Each structure stands twice: as C-alpha cells, then as structure tokens.
Amino acid sequence: MRYIIKPDVEIGNPQNQTINVLTPEEVEDYHKSGFRIKERAYQLTLGRIGYEVNCVEIWQKGDKEHSLIIPTFLVPHRDYPVYIYVFAINLYSSKPQLGQRKVAEETRKKYDLETFAHTTVGRAMKGLAKTLTETAVIDNEATEEAAQETEQNGANAGKIRKGRFPSVRDTSTIREIVKSFFKERLKNRNLDEFKEACDRIAIYWYNHFHRLLMNTAPVFGCKLSTVIQNA
Secondary structure, eight states: OEEEEEEEEOOOOOOOEEEEEHHHHHHHHHHHHTTTEEEEEEEEEETTTEEEEEEEEEEEEOOOOOOOETTTOOOOSSSSSSHHHHHHHHHHHHHHHHHHHHHHHHHHHTTTTTOOOOOOOHHHHHHHHHHHHHHHHHHHHHHHHHHHHHHHTTTTTTTTTTTSSSSSOOOHHHHHHHHHHHHHTTTOHHHHHHHHHHHHHHHHHHHHHHSTTTSTTTTTOOOSSEEOOOO
C-alpha cells in the first residue's frame, strides 16, 4: 500500500463527526481519470469526541500497489491525531526530568483525553530514534549541540558524533536523538502553528523515510515502498 498525504483536510466542527478526505468533485475527477475507488473508514478520537475519517483507496488496472489518500493528521489504526503523539514525544524528549507516566498525564490534560498510555511514548520514541539513526538525517549542528548537552549531563558522553548516533539502547540517548529532530521544527509554536508544523513533519517523514510518522516502532513497523505527496 502506498499513501497520498493530503494536507488541506481539517477535523473541523465537533458537530460534524464525519471527515471526508476528498470532496465529491475530487472523487469524480479520479473516476474520470480511470481510477477505481474504494472508501475506507477509520476511527479517530479528539477530546471526548469520536470521529469517522473517510479515506479513499485508488488504483488503476495494472497497478502493482493501491494508493490510500489520507489526511496529514491520520495514521490508520491509531486512536488520536498525529499532533497529539508529537506533543507527547516532544515533551518527553525535551524534558528529561519527566517520566513517561507524567508525560502521558500531561498529554491527557492538554487534549482532554480519557486515556493515553505511557507505553505509547516509549515505543514511539524508540521507533523514531531507530529510523533517524538508520538514515542519519539529523543535521550536524543539532547533533553537536545534543552531544554537548549529553556530555555536560555526564551520561552517554561521546555517543553522538558527526551527525550520526551509533546505537539506540538507552533512554538518554533516545531522548537526544528525537529532541534534535523536533527542536527547530516545533520551536516557539502556538497551537495553530504547532498543528501546521506537525503536518509538515508528517509529510517530511513519509517523503524521507517511506513510513508514516507513528508507524515506526517495531510492533507497527511497515516500510512503504513509494513516496507520494498531494500538495
């Protein structure tokens, strides 16, 4: 399965709990272009409200893979919008004094969630860090700063060198890896800017790693073959 990530879809008014990734006109355009179409519905929770997100699977005769059109805030089979996970991951990676349970608690309060498991934070951190180290995309300036902070803290000194982390084994190293990726992308963002930044991160992640942002932990890992973006 390939993905087309559509950035201009909004969750919108809570009174309307059905979110359509395509307008009827856009669906008709795909029909006219010879695509076969199948609707796929996914459940999403925001606050205490449940939403149904109607995505569209498209393919043409002879295609080896189908493409699923999804909004930037959705990862299929995940309970919450992407930006909620990013909030938790960014908080945990940037605040070493906070444990996973405290971060999960703060995330629940921030977004009025009934549940948000602390184990989600740990799995996501490991998955993100593993992807970043495998591809060595963290810029040198960020990693040098992270290395200095690590050395100053007296933990895992020297593990971060020349833009690449050699291993993902302990919590402090994982924090630094993820922190260096999110630091500038989420710096000084208000609520709306934060969501927009998360949209850009979701698109960037798929373009560079061929994976959806929250589908990186081993338990969910499913590497995708082709990058498609609908800007």
